[in-house]
Amino acid sequence: MSAARLRLAALVVALLLVAAPVVFGLVDGRTGVLVGLALSGAVAATGVCGYVVLRRVEERLRGLERGIARAQRPDRQPGRPGRPGQPGKQGKQGNQGRRGRGAARPQLPKGLVTQAHLKKERDQVAKRVQDITNLFDMVPIRAGIPPLGLWTASADLLVALVDRFVETRPATVVEGGSGVSTVVLALAAREHGIATRIVALEHDPDWADSTRRLLARHGVAEYAEVRVAPLGPTSLPDHHTPWYDESALADLSEVGLVLVDGPPEGTGPRARYPMVPLLRDRLARTCTIVVDDTSRPGDADVVDRWRPLLPDFEFETLRLDKGAAVLTRT
Template structure:
């Protein structure tokens, strides 16, 4: 018979072995995850380089675009936007947040020979930067960056910081019929589900057949937003594009206005 001290010692050894095995398994899984990430990263980078090269070729750009890493729209999303804009020839394009996508879409309008891009931008410094880039590329006639500070606004039973409604008043042609809506703002740090108000605030401005691009759609918050929109705006068909950070597409069915 084991003494109580010996029993506790054996129990301690067994628990220690179990804990050690658990840690070894976690390390093993982590190593596999690191290996898989290391294998995926070059492939992802190559895909973005391919998309960026394709973007320059399709738009026949003679000047460099701003950076497309970090917070900026990824090259594969920009290429999807360019291809859609060139095929659909939208006359009124509305953006939530300005930047490289503004230049790409303005260039598409220029190549199409018609259309206008309106970009809501809450950051005055970034708005000025985008305007300078538009001027540098000779695209100022094809896009307007609208100063739209974030203001507390009521949507449903909650309050969101959203683009000042005065920014759009008098800017869009009347009656407003937006053919393409690109949602890449506000930043998610401003509030949980920060981009949800784009639905109630901007979807009523969309023409039949209009398409909505939602960037960063792989994020849990954006997935929740899409679920809310699907419930509240059943007139839209949902699809997606395999972009780096996720890209959801919503298309308004003909006769979908309430």
């Protein structure tokens, strides 16, 4: 608060303190004077409290401005000047910093939201809205579905999945896991008239029932089959993490689309690895494998381990919300 404004405020308060008793005294004598003095006291107390609050707010704002200003410039410690021909302490450290780490990056106060953070959040929200809009344009979803992208498939993954499903029109689709993706594929099959067989492997009987109810609610129960396949040992000699019961694969052939989104990560190391070695001989000549959650190191490692097993497939990484990979043989 400037000195001129402070003087003006003090003058106004003083005039009120003097004028109130005089005015009330002229109106009602001694009683009016007492009322005027009481009013003057209240005005004075309010003015003092307001002044104290304003000063505290002003001090906090100045402190925040100083903190931001310090954070936006590199730390510099005053050093002692060196002897002739030798750099001072500050100069020596500065040269080492420039040669080694480079200029210090400014550290903003913890919890401070910057324009860059807001822009990134805005872009992410806009992308997700666009993904959901695209999905609902591609598939007629007319009943409720669980929230996308939490424990379920994200909208951008479903868009990529439906896009490849409609383009390749596979005879058989196999999913590792079941849920919203099963419903979306079944809706796409009905909407686009694709004669396909959709089989979702599910280790949890309760979740399998939930997916079946969701399919029925959307009127596509006959388009997809949810198979309960308990987790257990596999026939792979070097893989010890449980996977779906291999007997669930016995009648599958000409698999043209695979979605790898199970078993859950907590099952064990490289839990999703068996899908390719156990299903490889059942894949169609034209085949697409979509892998979710490759932003997790374990799932990205699984995709890398498949490369020697699928030498005639092309590997592509998709920059989706949770990361994804697409393996294609045409």
